[in-house]
Amino acid sequence: MEITTLFFYFASFLFIVLFKSLIKNFLFPSNGKQLPLPPGSMGYPYIGETFQMYSQDPSLFFANKIKRYGAMFKSHILGCPCVMISSPEAAKFVLNKSQLFKPTFPASKERMLGKQAIFFHQGNYHANLRRLVLRSFMPEAIKSIVPNIESIAQTCLKSWDGNLITTYLEMKTFTFNVALLSIFGKDEILYREDLKRCYYTLEKGYNSMPINLPGTLFHKAMKARKELAQILEQIISTRRCKKQVYNDLLASFMDEKAGLSDEQISDNIIGVIFAARDTTASVLTWIVKYLGENPSVLESVTEEQMSIIKGKQENGEEIGLNWEDTKNMPITSRVIQETLRVASILSFTFREATEDVEYQGYLIPKGWKVLPLFRNIHHSPENFKEPEKFDPSRFEVAPKPNTFMPFGNGVHACPGNELAKLEILVLVHHLTTKYRLVYSTIIIIFDNEFVRITMLM
Numbered sequence: 001m002e003i004t005t006l007f008f009y010f011a012s013f014l015f016i017v018l019f020k021s022l023i024k025n026f027l028f029p030s031n032g033k034q035l036p037l038p039p040g041s042m043g044y045p046y047i048g049e050t051f052q053m054y055s056q057d058p059s060l061f062f063a064n065k066i067k068r069y070g071a072m073f074k075s076h077i078l079g080c081p082c083v084m085i086s087s088p089e090a091a092k093f094v095l096n097k098s099q100l101f102k103p104t105f106p107a108s109k110e111r112m113l114g115k116q117a118i119f120f121h122q123g124n125y126h127a128n129l130r131r132l133v134l135r136s137f138m139p140e141a142i143k144s145i146v147p148n149i150e151s152i153a154q155t156c157l158k159s160w161d162g163n164l165i166t167t168y169l170e171m172k173t174f175t176f177n178v179a180l181l182s183i184f185g186k187d188e189i190l191y192r193e194d195l196k197r198c199y200y201t202l203e204k205g206y207n208s209m210p211i212n213l214p215g216t217l218f219h220k221a222m223k224a225r226k227e228l229a230q231i232l233e234q235i236i237s238t239r240r241c242k243k244q245v246y247n248d249l250l251a252s253f254m255d256e257k258a259g260l261s262d263e264q265i266s267d268n269i270i271g272v273i274f275a276a277r278d279t280t281a282s283v284l285t286w287i288v289k290y291l292g293e294n295p296s297v298l299e300s301v302t303e304e305q306m307s308i309i310k311g312k313q314e315n316g317e318e319i320g321l322n323w324e325d326t327k328n329m330p331i332t333s334r335v336i337q338e339t340l341r342v343a344s345i346l347s348f349t350f351r352e353a354t355e356d357v358e359y360q361g362y363l364i365p366k367g368w369k370v371l372p373l374f375r376n377i378h379h380s381p382e383n384f385k386e387p388e389k390f391d392p393s394r395f396e397v398a399p400k401p402n403t404f405m406p407f408g409n410g411v412h413a414c415p416g417n418e419l420a421k422l423e424i425l426v427l428v429h430h431l432t433t434k435y436r437l438v439y440s441t442i443i444i445i446f447d448n449e450f451v452r453i454t455m456l457m
């Protein structure tokens with residue numbers, strides 16, 4: 001055989017091998033399992049479909065994709081290849097298989113909240129933290145703070161009386177104070193103003209460009225973060241000297257058996273405030289809006305709340321609310337459930353595949369982001385009839401399994417859900433029984449809503 005023919009055969013063989021491997025890597029980018037990727041489009045190189053998603057309502061972007069590709073589809077957003085999922089079963093699978101899907105956040109968010117905060121972890125460290133947090137927020141632990149929550153609610157409402165308020169901002173003050181109460185117990189009031197000043201600067205920079213140069217919002221937020229950690233260190237060392245018995249989240253974290261360093265404690269305190277405040281304030285703001293738009297629902301809620309007061313008067317009981325009263329508010333509880341569904345304030349969450357995962361015949365490659373789309377699950381007509389309609393009575397019947405997950409699912413599901421529901425019930429009780437809401441122009445600017453609140457005479 002001539003040397004040129006031999007070279008030709010060798011070159012052709014090399015070309016076929018290279019071409020095959022190129023095709024294989026393109027279609028099956030990980031370790032070459034012969035499984036297809038989910039349907040969908042990856043958009044343009046580098047930018048993917050980021051502009052398509054941000055130039056419209058993200059829910060609409062997802063809804064159109066679901067219509068076209070089904071409940072599981074691929075995309076490429078903010079520099080990351082991802083798989084979006086909108087079927088209840090797939091969402092449950094991803095959120096419960098924690099060894100296959102780990103939580104994932106941008107590095108700048110981790111730096112700002114604190115790298116040791118519960119959300120960013122898996123395994124033993126996460127399980128230990130979760131046990132401590134759950135212990136402080138389970139019904140048995142929060143039962144005793146109903147009167148304190150009530151007192152915070154009454155103070156807030158009094159300060160709004162007769163004024164035109166921006167609902168979301170005021171609700172954030174209420175939920176911030178309740179979060180501090182659950183963390184620092186009776187000491188909450190001592191630290192309120194200092195912590196508030198720093199935390200409010202931190203939040204302003206949370207969603208800013210992560211450029212750490214003097215003058216930028218990010219830089220100011222990082223400075224406030226440092227100051228917050230210093231204040232928390234001070235609080236921890238003061239408590240150690242006092243040697244009093246406390247029964248709050250900080251005490252749980254400081255328990256020697258918990259084995260946490262001061263830095264781990266302060267990262268997690270900042271984390272819990274972050275998780276507790278805006279979420280609950282947002283739900284309260286939507287409740288005020290839905291009650292205003294649905295007078296018959298407002299009337300039923302008011303009747304239910306008035307009957308609690310009447311019952312107490314008839315039985316000669318103390319007028320303040322107690323835990324049992326809050327368990328006797330089925331109509332108001334359904335209003336909360338329906339608000340959580342319609343507003344779906346956490347539209348989706350993020351996980352990252354820790355290895356190549358096969359799901360329903362598709363490959364989710366290692367390193368890809370996976371997004372369970374809570375809002376689309378809550379707004380699917382397959383799961384909820386007339387999903388856009390605000391109808392609390394739909395919760396008279398339990399929803400289909402896994403179709404309602406406002407507090408997530410699996411090992412990272414919200415440990416603060418009982419506290420959130422409790423503080424909402426307490427505030428709604430006082431709002432509807434003692435005040436009249438006069439709705440002003442409702443302007444939705446990042447959830448802000450203006451309402452005038454007047455004391456009932």
Ligand code: HEM
Binds near residue numbers: 120405407411417
């Ligand atoms: C209505 C208000 C709230 C909503 C809708 C909500 C929703 C959620 C959701 C969906 C998750 C899971 C996120 C994921 O899997 O990626 C979560 C986690 C979490 N929430 Fe909430 N939450 C609320 C209020 C609270 C409150 C009041 C607290 C604390 C007192 C709290 C503390 C936490 C913590 C610490 C986590 C992280 C748990 C972990 O990683 O193991 N949340 N929340």
